[in-house]
Amino acid sequence: MKHIVIGTAGHVDHGKTLLIKTLTGMDTDRLKEEKERGISIELGFAELKLPSGKQAGIVDVPGHERFIKNMLAGVGGIDLVMLVIAADEGVMPQTREHVDIIQLLQVKKGIVVLTKVDLVDEDWLELVTEEVREYLQGTSLRGAPIIPVSSTTKQGIPELLKTIDQFVEDTEERVSIGKLRLPVDRVFSVTGFGTVVTGTLLSGRISLGDTVEITPQGLTSRIRSLQVHGKKVEQARAGQRTAVNLTGVEVEEVHRGNVLVTPGSVDPSHRMDVRLLLLESAAKPLKNRARVRLYLGTDEILGRVRLLDREELGPGEEIYAQLELEEQAVAGKGDRFVIRSYSPMRTIGGGTVIDANAAKHKRYRPEVLEALATKEMxxxxxxxxxxxxxxxxxxxxxxxxxxxxxxxxxxxxxxxxxxxxxxxxxxxxxxxxxxxxxxxxxxxxxxxxxxxxxxxxxxxxxxxxxxxxxxxxxxxxxxxxxxxxxxxxxxxxxxxxxxxxxxxxxxxxEELPEVYQKTVNSLLAIVQQGGFQPPSWQEIIKSNKIKVTEAQEYLQYLLRTEKLVKLADEELFFAAEHYREAKQMIIGYLSQNRELSVAQTRDLLNTSRKYILPLLETLDRERVTRRVGDNRVLV
The missing domain is CATH 1.10.10.10 (Winged helix-like DNA-binding domain superfamily/Winged helix DNA-binding domain)
Structure with a gap:
């Protein structure tokens, strides 16, 4: 089944929450303070069952200027926007700011809902409708259907539902491929279950038992349970409003703005390359290094804008820039963002992430701008x-x-x-x-x-x-x-x-320079001359007046080229041919006899106990012989 998320937008007290209650039967004002003040402060969510049987999630976002950041947290993952305008007031300041945000985030599908039509006469409604249509001409919502409704009398509600149904039918479902990415917009605790986060799944899938990473802090957790539209599911996919029950994470450790991702799939960053647009409505130019508030996904982060090719950006201008952030952010190429002025807080611009993990660039470098253009286009x-x-x-x-x-x-x-x-x-x-x-x-x-x-x-x-x-x-x-x-x-x-x-x-x-080969031959000759009773390595290098470090190099060479064989004793080495001879003599003896003692081996090889014990231990390690009491037998 197709899953679409609808978001509301509009000025405070223009009837967004009541409209959603009329459409869904659910009251998204869930906080006591919201009930008392009659305005939405936090994000509210509801499930909408359409006449066709399709389902959609609705995000009710606050309209009051003080709560714009909460509006931004909700609008980022929506497929369709309902711009709510009260017929008795028309376009208001927060209406305009919300429309600016919709444009900056490139939400291109929308329906304009004129609420409270029961409070105005036909002539006034016609004037307001024309005002709204004219205002939207220069925006991404131009041509959007304008539907007058009354949440009190239910006038226009059937037509609105029918229009939403058609939009849902025409909206492509998000493809559930790629890595998991779920920006967190709510965090709370449920008794007996622990920490729960909600958000709109932007990409990928998430299943029961999956391990996820909570970025940017790098915490890991396992999925205990999932809900989509209030129903338990075993898997959620891109485009769905999802509630995720996390294990092993305290509610205080997760915040709005965090992102659930596939472990190791993203690198949080303090610096991003972006294409930045300053709104024509911005009150003044944006200066290089200006401090701003960045709204990305569900996160709000303070940072500065580095203009790469000028000292200030004028209203209506669009350029490449860098954002240097005071906290780490998680983003992907193509993500949309909004910036607001630090003080007073006003939406002034936004744009597109080009590189979410950018290196610091030098300014006024044509090659930097060319590289960014390639990255983007x-x-x-x-x-x-x-x-x-x-x-x-x-x-x-x-x-x-x-x-x-x-x-x-x-x-x-x-x-x-x-x-x-x-x-x-x-x-x-x-x-x-x-x-x-x-x-x-x-x-x-x-x-x-x-x-x-x-x-x-x-x-x-x-x-x-x-x-x-x-x-x-x-x-x-x-x-x-x-x-x-x-x-x-x-x-x-x-x-x-x-x-x-x-x-x-x-x-x-393998051919050594003559000077090295000469020393190798000399050392090897000494061992060979010793037969089954060679001198220790220390005695050899002392007689040849070779430094210990240099002698170690020669020894490793002789062992690597299998000209010498190291016995169990750290200081004793047989020439390879004598070791093979000794081994064959011992094997031959044991082929004819059941056991071989140390004394018998000594007599067999005509050598001393000093050499026989490490020789027999070496053969034991090679699994040629096996010790039984004080004697050896063949393996």
């Missing part, structure tokens, strides 16, 4: 190439889609074109392919290759640069598994050679 290929350009990291198609606000299917098609044109590089992985700018990828390859070459010059006896050390030192922004896929790609293209744990320059081979 560029083709999918241009947006993806720009998103990846210079970025240090590997990104999945989902990362790219989230980062630039495109549908995943559109990203899949576009990245294929960019890969074929060698603008971006595809890194094949086990689960999801990863992408990087081609230039960044080449820079990585050349950098790793150079580091590997330097490493080999510094440590010629080593196999290569340890992979994990390379990642932690130079590529900590890539996780270990993804880094392995990157190295495999670089190796396939000849940048490096890979072994199990190291990487090396492609020119590196």
């Amino acid at each position: 560029g083709s999918p290929e241009e947006l993806i190439a720009q998103f990846l350009a210079g970025k240090q990291g590997l990104f999945s198609d989902e990362d790219i889609a989230t980062g630039i606000g495109l549908a995943l299917g559109e990203v899949n098609v576009s990245v294929q074109k960019l890969v074929e044109d060698q603008q971006i590089k595809r890194i094949v992985s086990e689960k999801k392919d990863l992408f990087a700018s081609w230039q960044v990828y080449e820079d990585w390859g050349k950098n790793i290759q150079q580091l590997a070459k330097q490493y080999h010059l510094e440590y010629p006896l080593r196999e290569g640069f340890p992979k994990e050390e390379m990642r932690s030192r130079k590529f900590s922004f890539i996780n270990s598994k993804s880094f392995q896929y990157l190295l495999q790609s670089l190796a396939a293209e000849g940048y490096i050679k890979l072994s199990d744990k190291t990487l090396a320059h492609p020119s590196v081979n």
Whole structure:
């Protein structure tokens, strides 16, 4: 079933709440103070059942100037607006401000409801109707149907319901794809259940048992229960008014303006790139660094406007700008916002988010404005190439889609074109392919290759640069598994050679420089001459007058190239051929005999207990032999 959210707008005391009660039977004035004062202070919600059987949610927003911020919190997620104007008063100040907000948020579908028609005569109603029609000519609601009603006598209510029904039929349902995003507009506690938040689901789906992140504070919670239009459901989807019961979160920890998201899907930010319009009705120009109140989703945040190409913005002008916020905000590309002057509080402008996690820009730079224009208006290929350009990291198609606000299917098609044109590089992985700018990828390859070459010059006896050390030192922004896929790609293209744990320059081979090979041969000869009774490593390096650190390099080389075998004793090593010989002699003996004692092994190899014990322990570890009492048997 299609789910549409309708929002009211209009001046205080023009009959919005009574109209909703007449349409739905529900009183959205839920606070005692609202009852006493006769005006809406907080957001109210109701369910509307239409003649066709369709359902819609109605958000009743306050009209009083003092409560504009609450109005903004409610209007952000609506599909259709009902602009309520009292026939006995006509267009009033808050009517105009609400219409400005509707335009800034680009709510393009609307119905004008002239209430209290029972209080005026036909001539007056005709004059007010004409005034409203003329006023709306320059707005996004021009041409909207104007329906006179009386919530008291029910005049015009059937026609209004029929018109709403038709609008709902013609309104496209929001697509439930992408990451979860639900801006919180109410928070309360229910005895026995705990914390409950409500909001309009802007994208994605949410299901019972899901884990969600509460941003920007980064809390995590699990969904205990869900309601849509007051009914329990197992899943809610984009476009639905949703109540979410959260576990493990206190009511004091969540606030209006927070956003429920898929864990890890967004990065809250203090800075955003935007296209900004200053309303023609603004009383004065907006100066660079002016302090404003930002209304984004259901949040209100103080911040400053950085004008990138001028010192002040005149009424009616539209430019690229940056918003520097005093608190973190959660947004996505294409989100609409409103700004109000800091003092006195008046709606002065708004616009569209272009980059929700922007870097700080230098002012008066043409290239900055060109880049913002590409971000805003560029083709999918241009947006993806720009998103990846210079970025240090590997990104999945989902990362790219989230980062630039495109549908995943559109990203899949576009990245294929960019890969074929060698603008971006595809890194094949086990689960999801990863992408990087081609230039960044080449820079990585050349950098790793150079580091590997330097490493080999510094440590010629080593196999290569340890992979994990390379990642932690130079590529900590890539996780270990993804880094392995990157190295495999670089190796396939000849940048490096890979072994199990190291990487090396492609020119590196096992042939050592003569000076090192000479020392290796000398050390190995000493061990070989010792047969089954070689000297300890300390004795060897002392006799050759080699520094301990240098000797360790030679030892690791001899072990890695399997010229030496380390026995269980840390200081004893057999030449590989003598170790193999000893092992075969022991296996041969045990093939003919049931057991082998330490003394028998000593006699068999004509050596001493000093070597026999670590040799037998080494064979035990290799699962060649097994100790039974003081003797050995074959495994």
